[in-house]
Amino acid sequence: MEQPKVGVFLSDCGKQLSEILDFDALTNFVKGVPNVALIARGSEFWRGKGLQTIVDAVKTGKINRVVVAESITKVSDVNIAQAVEDAGLNSYLVEVLDIKDHCAWPHRNAPKEATEKAKAMLLSAIERAKLLEPIEKLEFPALKSALVIGGGIGGMQTAVDLADLGFEVNLIEKQPFLGGLAARAGRFFPTDDCAICIQPPSSDVKTITHTSRKCVYRSGLSEIPNLNILTNASVVAVEGVPGNYKVTIEKKPRYVDADKCVACDKCVSVCPVEAPDEYNANLTNRKAIYINVPSVYPQIYTIDEDACKFKDCAKCVSACPTNAIDLDQKPEQVTYNVGSIIVATGFKEFDASAIKEYHYDNYPDVITNLELARMIDSFGPTGGAIVRPSDGKPAKKIVFVQCAGSRDRRYNPYCSGICCMISLKNASLIKEANPDAEVSICYIDIRTTGREHEYYYERARDMGIKFIKGRPTEIYADEEKGKLIVDVEDALLKRFLDLEADLVVLATAMVPPEGTAELAEILDIDLEADGFFKEYNAKLRPTETKQKGIFLCGGATFPKDAPTTSLHAHSAALKAAKFLNSGKIVKDLRTAIINDEYCGDCEFCPVMCPFGAITLEPTTENHFVARVNDLLCEGCGVCVGTCPLNAIELKNSTPNQMAAQIDALLSVNGTSKPLVLAICCQECGHTAVDSSGMAKMEYPANVRIIKVPCAGIVRVNQILEAFKAGAQGVMIVGCKTDGCHYEVGSEKAENKADSAKVLLKEYGIEPERLEMFKMVYIEGAQFAEAAQMMTERVAKLGTLKLMGDS
Amino acid sequence: MLHHNVKKAEAISFSEEVTCRHGGETLTACYQCGTCASSCPVARLDSRFNPREILKLALLGEKDEVLSGDAIWLCTSCFNCQERCPQNVEIAELIFALRNIAIEAGNSPNIYADFGGALIADGRIVAISKFVEKKREEFGLPPLKPVGVEDLNKILEATGFTKPEQKEASK
Numbered sequence: 001m002e003q004p005k006v007g008v009f010l011s012d013c014g015k016q017l018s019e020i021l022d023f024d025a026l027t028n029f030v031k032g033v034p035n036v037a038l039i040a041r042g043s044e045f046w047r048g049k050g051l052q053t054i055v056d057a058v059k060t061g062k063i064n065r066v067v068v069a070e071s072i073t074k075v076s077d078v079n080i081a082q083a084v085e086d087a088g089l090n091s092y093l094v095e096v097l098d099i100k101d102h103c104a105w106p107h108r109n110a111p112k113e114a115t116e117k118a119k120a121m122l123l124s125a126i127e128r129a130k131l132l133e134p135i136e137k138l139e140f141p142a143l144k145s146a147l148v149i150g151g152g153i154g155g156m157q158t159a160v161d162l163a164d165l166g167f168e169v170n171l172i173e174k175q176p177f178l179g180g181l182a183a184r185a186g187r188f189f190p191t192d193d194c195a196i197c198i199q200p201p202s203s204d205v206k207t208i209t210h211t212s213r214k215c216v217y218r219s220g221l222s223e224i225p226n227l228n229i230l231t232n233a234s235v236v237a238v239e240g241v242p243g244n245y246k247v248t249i250e251k252k253p254r255y256v257d258a259d260k261c262v263a264c265d266k267c268v269s270v271c272p273v274e275a276p277d278e279y280n281a282n283l284t285n286r287k288a289i290y291i292n293v294p295s296v297y298p299q300i301y302t303i304d305e306d307a308c309k310f311k312d313c314a315k316c317v318s319a320c321p322t323n324a325i326d327l328d329q330k331p332e333q334v335t336y337n338v339g340s341i342i343v344a345t346g347f348k349e350f351d352a353s354a355i356k357e358y359h360y361d362n363y364p365d366v367i368t369n370l371e372l373a374r375m376i377d378s379f380g381p382t383g384g385a386i387v388r389p390s391d392g393k394p395a396k397k398i399v400f401v402q403c404a405g406s407r408d409r410r411y412n413p414y415c416s417g418i419c420c421m422i423s424l425k426n427a428s429l430i431k432e433a434n435p436d437a438e439v440s441i442c443y444i445d446i447r448t449t450g451r452e453h454e455y456y457y458e459r460a461r462d463m464g465i466k467f468i469k470g471r472p473t474e475i476y477a478d479e480e481k482g483k484l485i486v487d488v489e490d491a492l493l494k495r496f497l498d499l500e501a502d503l504v505v506l507a508t509a510m511v512p513p514e515g516t517a518e519l520a521e522i523l524d525i526d527l528e529a530d531g532f533f534k535e536y537n538a539k540l541r542p543t544e545t546k547q548k549g550i551f552l553c554g555g556a557t558f559p560k561d562a563p564t565t566s567l568h569a570h571s572a573a574l575k576a577a578k579f580l581n582s583g584k585i586v587k588d589l590r591t592a593i594i595n596d597e598y599c600g601d602c603e604f605c606p607v608m609c610p611f612g613a614i615t616l617e618p619t620t621e622n623h624f625v626a627r628v629n630d631l632l633c634e635g636c637g638v639c640v641g642t643c644p645l646n647a648i649e650l651k652n653s654t655p656n657q658m659a660a661q662i663d664a665l666l667s668v669n670g671t672s673k674p675l676v677l678a679i680c681c682q683e684c685g686h687t688a689v690d691s692s693g694m695a696k697m698e699y700p701a702n703v704r705i706i707k708v709p710c711a712g713i714v715r716v717n718q719i720l721e722a723f724k725a726g727a728q729g730v731m732i733v734g735c736k737t738d739g740c741h742y743e744v745g746s747e748k749a750e751n752k753a754d755s756a757k758v759l760l761k762e763y764g765i766e767p768e769r770l771e772m773f774k775m776v777y778i779e780g781a782q783f784a785e786a787a788q789m790m791t792e793r794v795a796k797l798g799t800l801k802l803m804g805d806s
Numbered sequence: 807m808l809h810h811n812v813k814k815a816e817a818i819s820f821s822e823e824v825t826c827r828h829g830g831e832t833l834t835a836c837y838q839c840g841t842c843a844s845s846c847p848v849a850r851l852d853s854r855f856n857p858r859e860i861l862k863l864a865l866l867g868e869k870d871e872v873l874s875g876d877a878i879w880l881c882t883s884c885f886n887c888q889e890r891c892p893q894n895v896e897i898a899e900l901i902f903a904l905r906n907i908a909i910e911a912g913n914s915p916n917i918y919a920d921f922g923g924a925l926i927a928d929g930r931i932v933a934i935s936k937f938v939e940k941k942r943e944e945f946g947l948p949p950l951k952p953v954g955v956e957d958l959n960k961i962l963e964a965t966g967f968t969k970p971e972q973k974e975a976s977k
Contacts, residue, residue, distance in 0.1 A: 213941075357890060407837070407892060407893075408892035408893075409835075409892065409893055409894045410892065410894065425872070444837060444838075444839040445837075468816055468841035469840070470839065470841075470843075470844065471839035471841045471844075471892065472841070472844060472884075473841050473842075473844040473890055474844075474845075487844050487846040488840070488844050489840040489843040489849075489858070491838060491839075491840040491843070491858060493825075494853075494856060494859065496843075496844060496849070497849055556888075558934040607937075
């Protein structure tokens with residue numbers, strides 16, 4: 001490789017830094033460092049004239065490594081890297097250090113010491129620059145197609161968005177009809193309109209393009225040429241990588257040919273078999289050949305294979321005027337190649353029979369909100385009448401019980417978030433249709449936190465709905481009166497009420513649907529403790545997952561109302577589109593490299609990798625070695641820190657490079673205080689150092705900072721070697737355990753610090769010379785405090801004596 | 807998931823005093839839903855006792871009100887409330903913890919002092935009465951004999967049971 005020729009660019013940040021640091025001393029020091037080919041001083045180097053100086057030096061070939069001492073690193077990094085790349089030098093051959101926030105400002109009251117620290121920082125950057133390697137970009141093809149799993153309102157809207165943007169979209173739904181949970185809810189808050197409308201596709205040229213919404217059955221969903229809808233279908237296997245997945249889908253038979261069925265209803269009239277209608281909460285029966293409701297989508301009948309007598313009956317076959325019924329249909333498997341996958345599997349009602357004291361499983365008149373919604377729906381089993389399922393008589397006294405299985409540590413500790421609104425809406429609908437009905441809501445807290453939501457609460461009070469602050473302990477049957485009794489304390493009155501009810505409606509918790517864990521397994525994405533899919537970052541990336549090509553939409557991450565589900569759907573579509581748009585994925589190959597010679601047969605790195613980028617593959621010598629998928633690897637280095645055989649290296653964060661930096665940082669002291677090395681992760685740890693400097697918080701100049709990609713990359717032997725290199729104390733500064741940018745890195749670093757402490761003790765070194773800290777950017781004060789504390793602690797311990805020292 | 811990262815105040819509040827007790831740990835989980843109150847057979851009959859109210863008072867630091875009244879002594883320890891609490895608050899255990907604090911503060915009803923004294927003296931909480939003897943005879947049960955208290959007292963001594971009793975006696 002070409003001999004390194006390092007250009008060092010020293011910015012005094014508009015002369016302010018030269019008032020603190022001795023720039024002449026710095027220049028002279030740098031001059032003496034081997035391989036330094038150019039030194040330039042200026043006011044700033046990250047833009048304008050200063051940046052041009054760098055570009056010119058690169059273009060003339062005078063330098064092939066760039067070290068810039070600047071003041072606002074985070075912006076300079078990007079600007080300088082881009083300019084250098086444009087000038088023809090790989091952007092990874094640049095090292096930028098922040099001598100303002102990491103040196104001049106925090107140590108401004110000890111200028112001499114600060115100058116010595118600046119020397120150490122410059123030397124460290126130069127030594128690192130010499131060892132830097134260019135990193136190439138790799139292109140991976142991305143298919144401009146997507147799979148959307150789940151045909152509820154979330155999945156449908158994501159599918160329409162992506163189809164509108166020109167992607168090939170496959171929308172699959174487990175049930176025979178689209179609509180999901182939403183379709184059964186009847187009406188929605190906060191718009192008070194029907195549940196089952198979606199945004200119309202823009203390909204629908206027959207209507208005004210800006211119409212706000214359309215019923216699914218007239219939305220033209222099936223006519224979108226690049227949208228393929230499969231019902232009765234579920235994912236059974238996924239192979240491949242982001243941008244190029246091969247998905248296997250199993251399609252259950254419908255026994256009705258979609259191309260022939262004209263939805264004439266003749267089959268239903270001849271079908272002799274009745275089965276419970278699960279769509280209508282089993283409150284009624286339907287035939288073995290059926291559609292859910294007249295407005296269902298697709299408008300194609302389906303046969304319930306558990307109920308149908310098939311060839312023993314076959315009356316429908318002869319009744320069908322278009323010969324659409326095919327009782328010989330078999331399950332089939334289809335495969336699609338897609339660039340990304342969107343999970344829109346929604347949620348379901350919690351099975352309230354778990355709460356024994358509410359008797360959901362043995363009192364027919366104890367129902368759930370969804371079952372009530374089916375009654376309210378004029379398409380539903382009672383044609384809109386609110387009745388007691390036990391005897392079909394009108395229900396006059398109705399009691400809602402909130403938080404049935406939510407906010408309950410025995411079942412679901414979380415607030416499901418939407419049930420208060422659902423109950424307020426349903427209670428109001430009942431009261432609207434039957435003003436004489438006596439409606440009460442037993443609540444712990446009423447939560448109406450969206451726009452227009454509080455209005456539902458106001459309206460409910462205005463309509464005369466009674467609110468009882470208290471969670472009932474039991475629902476029991478009064479056989480004599482033929483009523484249910486809800487046993488509750490009104491906490492505000494401190495009075496015990498035995499509320500009589502014809503109908504008790506449980507506002508059940510919302511939980512993940514069946515098959516969620518299995519799907520997570522197939523897709524290799526994580527679940528939260530609550531059982532819902534885990535988003536990549538709850539605050540900023542709510543529709544992404546740890547797998548770059550897989551996105552989450554709607555209730556799949558947590559129960560959501562319709563407005564939030566729509567937001568989620570559009571977000572997921574945008575994220576998937578952004579990912580696939582260019583038809584390729586371009587990625588810097590700053591990835592982990594396995595040394596096959598050392599690697600063998602353990603499973604640490606594949607298990608630990610937060611991105612599932614490492615697999616074990618058999619080799620010819622009959623053992624396994626780790627293989628890194630360059631597309632999936634994010635370059636955190638957690639695997640490096642995990643490998644017990646030191647068989648993994650991360651490009652440009654190799655042990656050699658780190659050792660050279662550490663040696664340099666500890667080679668110049670210039671203070672009477674003991675040198676403390678702070679190994680900071682590039683995310684929260686290093687930014688906490690930034691913020692302490694930016695806020696001019698002071699800590700001693702003997703604290704030297706080295707940046708690593710993630711605290712998880714640090715190995716125990718590196719910690720020990722830091723002491724050997726002259727550190728009197730070592731700090732590891734990482735993200736908070738829950739906030740680690742690479743999930744497990746901070747936690748692993750802490751484990752390693754603990755192990756290193758044990759070893760230090762063995763070697764006769766005080767373990768308190770080593771400490772792990774976890775902080776975030778805004779905790780700069782905590783960093784300054786920790787640096788001060790470690791300095792004092794180490795000073796108190798006295799000079800470190802290593803074995804072999806005299 | 808969020809974790810607690812709250813620095814403790816210098817002065818220990820009453821609710822903290824309760825939560826560091828055995829049985830009192832779950833107090834702060836209470837969100838006043840009232841399931842305990844509607845589960846409670848005593849609260850229905852006697853307005854002096856309402857488990858939800860006691861927890862609220864404890865949470866608000868109303869130490870004197872909790873410890874001085876009759877309320878905490880009325881619980882029958884049926885555990886209905888504890889079984890049904892959606893926040894897994896160990897309500898019956900909490901009442902025990904509050905009673906322990908009350909006894910330490912010298913606030914136990916006389917009958918408890920009597921029980922304690924009887925236990926130390928005779929090894930029984932309820933003294934053998936003529937009525938009991940007669941009933942047992944009627945049922946064909948053998949008469950109750952005095953039990954040895956020497957071994958029992960060793961246990962009572964070791965567990966500190968005798969101390970609050972002495973405190974009571976010295977009052």
